[in-house]
Ligand SMILES: Nc1ncnc2c1ncn2[C@@H]1O[C@H](COP(=O)(O)OP(=O)(O)OP(=O)(O)O)[C@@H](O)[C@H]1O
């Protein structure tokens with residue numbers, strides 16, 4: 530038998546429907562051990578298409594933060610690759626990668642260090658070369674998106690935790706990132722602030738990867754979820770289906786709040802605008 534031949538594509542034929550759109554994020558074979566020898570990631574693979582909102586779930590110590598720190602090159606040097614909008618994360622493109630991957634850390638105080646909210650939000654865009662009215666416009670737009678416009682001239686350390694969390698989100702949005710990565714966005718927020726942040730995140734037209742232990746929040750905001758467990762992706766699917774799989778949940782130490790029934794939340798709710 531001769532070699533298998535691939536039929537040539539006729540000129541002018543349409544692009545196959547399954548041609549993948551450019552992924553916001555692609556993680557392939559990512560493995561990593563800390564310098565003390567503790568291995569935290571054992572070959573992680575997933576892909577997030579532009580505009581998706583994906584929850585990253587998993588028990589304490591699963592490797593979620595370790596994974597997040599690889600997305601903009603804070604950690605690296607292990608096996609595998611991370612690609613953001615087609616660009617490999619590595620020393621060569623670090624400035625551009627830091628612009629494209631907006632990480633909101635769990636503690637806003639790790640992110641806010643300037644005397645005023647305005648300066649904190651302007652910091653990244655100014656470092657990227659923006660100035661004058663263009664810079665002011667960028668700052669105003671980011672603060673308006675998180676409902677913090679009137680706090681522009683206040684010192685961040687005079688704001689409440691929830692307000693600082695919103696400003697931290699604004700500092701990242703001001704960079705107009707390809708992907709917004711949030712580590713525990715709902716932690717320490719009162720119910721109203723938690724709701725308001727959900728509304729803000731839902732209204733954003735940006736790819737989102739959200740690390741959370743708040744499973745109802747994941748269901749509400751993210752149609753898709755990944756479960757990271759012992760350094761590997763243990764499940765990748767529709768959030769409602771994963772949360773409704775009792776065996777899967779138990780196997781990865783994930784517990785729904787008492788009385789919460791993911792099946793009672795209609796699957797459409799996760800995608801409601
Ligand atoms: N600097 C470090 N040096 C050595 N081991 C570390 C370091 N940081 C984290 N680890 C280990 O790597 C593993 C993954 O930790 P990581 O912080 O990524 O987990 P996580 O999923 O974010 O957990 P949590 O839900 O508690 O935030 C853990 O076993 C942890 O002990």
Ligand SMILES: [Mg+2]
Pocket residue numbers: 593594595
């Ligand atoms: Mg963590």
